[in-house]
Amino acid sequence: MSQGTNILPSLPRISARARKQALPYEPVCAIFRRYLHLEKLKFTPERAMILDAVLRKTGLFEAEQLVDDLKQLGHRASRATVYRTLSHLQDAGILKQVFFDNKQSYYEVIAGRQTYDYLICVCSGKVIEFNSDKLRKLRDEICREHGFEPVSHQFHIFGLCPEAREKAKESKS
Amino acid sequence: MSQGTNILPSLPRISARARKQALPYEPVCAIFRRYLHLEKLKFTPERAMILDAVLRKTGLFEAEQLVDDLKQLGHRASRATVYRTLSHLQDAGILKQVFFDNKQSYYEVIAGRQTYDYLICVCSGKVIEFNSDKLRKLRDEICREHGFEPVSHQFHIFGLCPEAREKAKESKS
DNA sequence: CTGATTGCAAACACTTTGCAGCAGA
DNA sequence: TCTGCTGCAAAGTGTTTGCAATCAG
Numbered sequence: 156m157s158q159g160t161n162i163l164p165s166l167p168r169i170s171a172r173a174r175k176q177a178l179p180y181e182p183v184c185a186i187f188r189r190y191l192h193l194e195k196l197k198f199t200p201e202r203a204m205i206l207d208a209v210l211r212k213t214g215l216f217e218a219e220q221l222v223d224d225l226k227q228l229g230h231r232a233s234r235a236t237v238y239r240t241l242s243h244l245q246d247a248g249i250l251k252q253v254f255f256d257n258k259q260s261y262y263e264v265i266a267g268r269q270t271y272d273y274l275i276c277v278c279s280g281k282v283i284e285f286n287s288d289k290l291r292k293l294r295d296e297i298c299r300e301h302g303f304e305p306v307s308h309q310f311h312i313f314g315l316c317p318e319a320r321e322k323a324k325e326s327k328s
Numbered sequence: 329m330s331q332g333t334n335i336l337p338s339l340p341r342i343s344a345r346a347r348k349q350a351l352p353y354e355p356v357c358a359i360f361r362r363y364l365h366l367e368k369l370k371f372t373p374e375r376a377m378i379l380d381a382v383l384r385k386t387g388l389f390e391a392e393q394l395v396d397d398l399k400q401l402g403h404r405a406s407r408a409t410v411y412r413t414l415s416h417l418q419d420a421g422i423l424k425q426v427f428f429d430n431k432q433s434y435y436e437v438i439a440g441r442q443t444y445d446y447l448i449c450v451c452s453g454k455v456i457e458f459n460s461d462k463l464r465k466l467r468d469e470i471c472r473e474h475g476f477e478p479v480s481h482q483f484h485i486f487g488l489c490p491e492a493r494e495k496a497k498e499s500k501s
Numbered sequence: 502c503t504g505a506t507t508g509c510a511a512a513c514a515c516t517t518t519g520c521a522g523c524a525g526a
Numbered sequence: 527t528c529t530g531c532t533g534c535a536a537a538g539t540g541t542t543t544g545c546a547a548t549c550a551g
């Protein structure tokens with residue numbers, strides 16, 4: 156039987172326009188407002204509240220979690236609006252979907268934050284973030300070889316975390 | 329509306345490189361039978377047919393596609409059985425799920441085949457497979473640093489393919 | 502003013518599951 | 527024989543969508 160969580164990467168959705176215009180240190184809210192303006196969309200209270208809740212998150216989070224957070228913050232916003240806004244935030248380059256597990260998506264704020272790659276334990280589901288300059292360099296090298304212009308990447312390593320390895324050893328002996 | 333690309337549905341699923349590789353049909357079938365035997369499961373005609381259809385695939389494919397393929401091959405197997413068998417094939421290490429988009433999973437045969445990493449064009453959806461020893465080495469190095477034992481990895485680079493870059497240039501000028 | 506936005510609930514689409522009859526080993 | 531397997535259809539589940547009322551610009 157399948158042991159462990161099935162966590163798969165998803166694809167980033169950042170519009171070309173957003174990519175060109177995101178300034179690294181600009182307040183995220185300003186990025187969003189400009190994006191909305193350019194797309195002739197409106198900056199509504201609901202969208203502001205959702206962005207607020209999103210920016211409070213650190214690391215990975217789920218849409219459903221966000222719905223709860225909003226309730227806790229006393230913010231009203233329907234599930235539908237949350238999903239619709241998450242979509243816009245992705246297009247604005249503020250957010251990206253990082254994983255899917257069997258059912259749902261996991262998001263991560265990328266605007267103005269360092270992004271990570273992940274080590275994922277196939278036994279415990281534990282996720283370790285890491286960062287590697289060498290990886291970025293290698294990515295750029297591979298892209299050059301193929302005439303590709305990199306926008307982003309996702310590197311997920313699946314395996315056994317130290318604890319899981321320990322357990323595996325024990326059960327062997 | 330945003331042009332947030334949902335790239336996956338248009339992924340090409342035949343790669344020249346993969347096509348060149350001989351299908352190691354017998355060995356994989358043996359792997360599957362052994363797995364089934366060990367798990368006290370049965371090797372049924374349906375499972376044989378599904379494995380056959382799976383091994384004809386090169387590159388990424390979807391479950392639904394497989395259902396169609398089976399019909400075309402004159403093989404009967406219900407949708408439910410296909411899904412159940414795909415699950416077993418994963419557990420047997422013959423297959424892996426590579427992507428999820430919001431809706432469905434994308435699979436790839438791994439047994440007896442070289443696996444690839446992917447460059448994915450965010451404009452055209454074009455997918456380029458690549459292979460890198462340096463990447464594997466870097467992966468192992470990163471794992472060592474974290475006491476992780478790697479089982480597999482997925483490295484997806486998103487960006488603009490040469491054609492898309494060309495187009496982008498044109499539209500600027 | 503006017504078209505975008507919202508909440509609701511129903512719709513979706515892929516996948517899983519319960520069940521009764523069937524069939525490998 | 528005795529589990530496990532199959533097909534069917536129904537259930538599940540995160541997400542999306544249609545619609546009428548509402549609101550931002």
